[in-house]
Amino acid sequence: MAQLGEFELIARYFTRPVRRAALGVGDDCALLAVAPGMTLAVSSDMLVEGRHFVSTVAPERLGHKALAVNLSDLAACGARPLAFTLALALPSADEAFLAPFARGLLALADRHDCELVGGDTTRGPLTIAITVFGEVATGAALLRSGARPGDDVYVSGTLGDARLALEVLRGATAVEGAAFARVRRAMEEPRPRIALGLALVGIASSAIDVSDGLVGDLGHLLHRSGVAAVVDVDALPRSADLAAQAVAMQRKCLLAGGDDYELVFTAAVERRDAVAEAAAVAATTVTRIGRIESGSGLRFVAAAGRDVAAPAGSFDHFRTVAAPASS
Amino acid sequence: MAQLGEFELIARYFTRPVRRAALGVGDDCALLAVAPGMTLAVSSDMLVEGRHFVSTVAPERLGHKALAVNLSDLAACGARPLAFTLALALPSADEAFLAPFARGLLALADRHDCELVGGDTTRGPLTIAITVFGEVATGAALLRSGARPGDDVYVSGTLGDARLALEVLRGATAVEGAAFARVRRAMEEPRPRIALGLALVGIASSAIDVSDGLVGDLGHLLHRSGVAAVVDVDALPRSADLAAQAVAMQRKCLLAGGDDYELVFTAAVERRDAVAEAAAVAATTVTRIGRIESGSGLRFVAAAGRDVAAPAGSFDHFRTVAAPASS
Numbered sequence: 001m002a003q004l005g006e007f008e009l010i011a012r013y014f015t016r017p018v019r020r021a022a023l024g025v026g027d028d029c030a031l032l033a034v035a036p037g038m039t040l041a042v043s044s045d046m047l048v049e050g051r052h053f054v055s056t057v058a059p060e061r062l063g064h065k066a067l068a069v070n071l072s073d074l075a076a077c078g079a080r081p082l083a084f085t086l087a088l089a090l091p092s093a094d095e096a097f098l099a100p101f102a103r104g105l106l107a108l109a110d111r112h113d114c115e116l117v118g119g120d121t122t123r124g125p126l127t128i129a130i131t132v133f134g135e136v137a138t139g140a141a142l143l144r145s146g147a148r149p150g151d152d153v154y155v156s157g158t159l160g161d162a163r164l165a166l167e168v169l170r171g172a173t174a175v176e177g178a179a180f181a182r183v184r185r186a187m188e189e190p191r192p193r194i195a196l197g198l199a200l201v202g203i204a205s206s207a208i209d210v211s212d213g214l215v216g217d218l219g220h221l222l223h224r225s226g227v228a229a230v231v232d233v234d235a236l237p238r239s240a241d242l243a244a245q246a247v248a249m250q251r252k253c254l255l256a257g258g259d260d261y262e263l264v265f266t267a268a269v270e271r272r273d274a275v276a277e278a279a280a281v282a283a284t285t286v287t288r289i290g291r292i293e294s295g296s297g298l299r300f301v302a303a304a305g306r307d308v309a310a311p312a313g314s315f316d317h318f319r320t321v322a323a324p325a326s327s
Numbered sequence: 328m329a330q331l332g333e334f335e336l337i338a339r340y341f342t343r344p345v346r347r348a349a350l351g352v353g354d355d356c357a358l359l360a361v362a363p364g365m366t367l368a369v370s371s372d373m374l375v376e377g378r379h380f381v382s383t384v385a386p387e388r389l390g391h392k393a394l395a396v397n398l399s400d401l402a403a404c405g406a407r408p409l410a411f412t413l414a415l416a417l418p419s420a421d422e423a424f425l426a427p428f429a430r431g432l433l434a435l436a437d438r439h440d441c442e443l444v445g446g447d448t449t450r451g452p453l454t455i456a457i458t459v460f461g462e463v464a465t466g467a468a469l470l471r472s473g474a475r476p477g478d479d480v481y482v483s484g485t486l487g488d489a490r491l492a493l494e495v496l497r498g499a500t501a502v503e504g505a506a507f508a509r510v511r512r513a514m515e516e517p518r519p520r521i522a523l524g525l526a527l528v529g530i531a532s533s534a535i536d537v538s539d540g541l542v543g544d545l546g547h548l549l550h551r552s553g554v555a556a557v558v559d560v561d562a563l564p565r566s567a568d569l570a571a572q573a574v575a576m577q578r579k580c581l582l583a584g585g586d587d588y589e590l591v592f593t594a595a596v597e598r599r600d601a602v603a604e605a606a607a608v609a610a611t612t613v614t615r616i617g618r619i620e621s622g623s624g625l626r627f628v629a630a631a632g633r634d635v636a637a638p639a640g641s642f643d644h645f646r647t648v649a650a651p652a653s654s
């Protein structure tokens with residue numbers, strides 16, 4: 001049997017003509033036009049042990065992260081969190097796991113006033129499936145498809161710390177103890193950029209959250225918008241911990257990282273003040289990293305203006321021609 | 328570590344004070360008051376290989392069933408299906424599985440005009456998590472909590488065929504080939520009672536779908552309504568295939584079956600004509616099986632009026648004191 005990539009499989013079997021939904025398969029959130037004036041933003045993610053997290057992760061952090069990755073999708077749409085459902089498969093009804101897991105999960109939920117409204121628990125290999133619901137004024141959602149030539153490209157926070165933690169765990173590099181605790185926390189307890197997403201509604205022309213690495217996710221955005229981009233690798237925001245690494249490791253973590261859960265977004269040049277104001281309102285750092293161009297493809301340059309090759313393998317997602325259906 | 332039951336764990340860690348939701352954790356669907364006049368009904372279920380289905384089930388039927396069990400929750404609320412999300416973990420990107428799985432899933436979705444609007448696919452032990460969304464006029468949803476003393480108790484279709492198929496697979500009984508195909512189909516391709524649920528809005532005083540067996544699910548309804556019931560086991564509707572079994576096997580399948588996905592509901596005695604009309608509109612058989620009483624507990628009688636003991640173990644769910652949180 002032919003082995004197909006994840007996005008191709010979804011595109012092949014599950015992409016349907018959009019009917020009721022204002023926006024269906026193919027963006028960060030599914031937006032349901034529930035009633036005049038209000039659109040529901042819905043996103044689902046599934047985390048599987050051994051695939052998305054290791055068995056040694058602290059359950060409290062796992063609970064946090066399981067919801068955080070879903071909230072990050074709402075943030076990328078500029079939606080305000082409302083509620084979520086949780087479907088949970090567990091090898092055993094293990095209180096020592098469930099108590100801290102629920103604590104981490106619900107603490108983040110409370111912080112965003114996002115209510116657990118239902119779900120399902122069953123025995124099985126540890127698997128966490130969350131569907132989150134948010135609301136956004138109809139027509140106002142931030143989409144992947146709105147970037148236009150000339151727009152600035154921005155990213156929130158810093159990139160690459162989660163990937164750096166992974167590289168340390170893999171033994172590919174080393175960081176000292178306190179720094180490792182910081183980058184590990186970035187990997188295990190990402191903070192969804194809800195406030196920034198809300199503040200960018202009406203300002204950003206497009207947005208996506210960085211879950212699979214900047215190259216892949218900005219690639220999705222460019223593909224959906226039908227545009228190209230040039231990004232200055234030296235402008236990419238990074239922590240002091242990452243900046244202490246060799247340049248090759250820095251670039252790998254910045255470009256092909258994954259698990260960043262920052263927002264990458266675009267806005268017209270004349271909205272620079274508005275973007276700065278939104279960032280201030282959201283108390284979130286944003287950095288201008290590049291420019292949208294006409295055409296297709298994603299090009300990286302260093303400050304000197306020379307082209308920079310992206311790390312091997314990091315174009316996997318961008319090469320996907322079919323519209324990605326994963327939320 | 329203490330081992331807790333599924334419902335207890337959910338009640339313990341995930342039950343929260345209800346705020347935004349018109350109806351939160353604890354009913355078939357979570358109902359979100361999204362906008363004046365309209366409430367969104369949301370339900371999540373997770374199916375795990377080896378737990379909810381065997382590896383030999385035809386993928387097309389598995390796709391059907393994965394959505395059917397969720398639609399059945401909408402039916403029990405009287406909600407009209409709108410959309411669903413799918414989170415799918417697969418051991419490999421196996422086209423021979425995915426193609427028929429998607430076919431079965433989407434055929435049922437199309438039949439109910441229920442649109443796949445998002446989701447997630449990942450590598451992992453075969454696990455299917457679906458969240459389904461429906462709409463129902465605000466205040467009109469069928470709840471578990473509305474049964475009142477004196478109400479009639481009804482069930483749709485027939486009960487027990489799915490359990491009979493399981494008993495055959497376990498070698499506990501035998502049925503001939505064509506009959507086995509029928510009861511196996513009942514187990515693998517349940518038909519959610521959407522039309523009946525819609526027709527019962529404004530008529531039924533309470534409803535639940537039978538997914539864990541009549542004893543357990545009617546028990547949930549009684550608990551939530553704060554009432555008791557007496558049910559005539561001889562009145563329970565059953566197929567000719569089940570009726571051909573020994574009485575003990577019949578009762579086990581009828582009472583402790585599971586996977587029936589029929590609706591059990593209550594209505595005031597003066598609504599008998601309206602119930603019959605709703606059944607006709609929905610082209611679905613409904614059978615009056617008992618009566619709601621004041622007090623608590625679920626009692627079974629045979630036609631002769633003698634008390635009948637429920638099959639061992641079938642009171643597991645009913646004994647649960649905490650409000651069940653599984654949708």
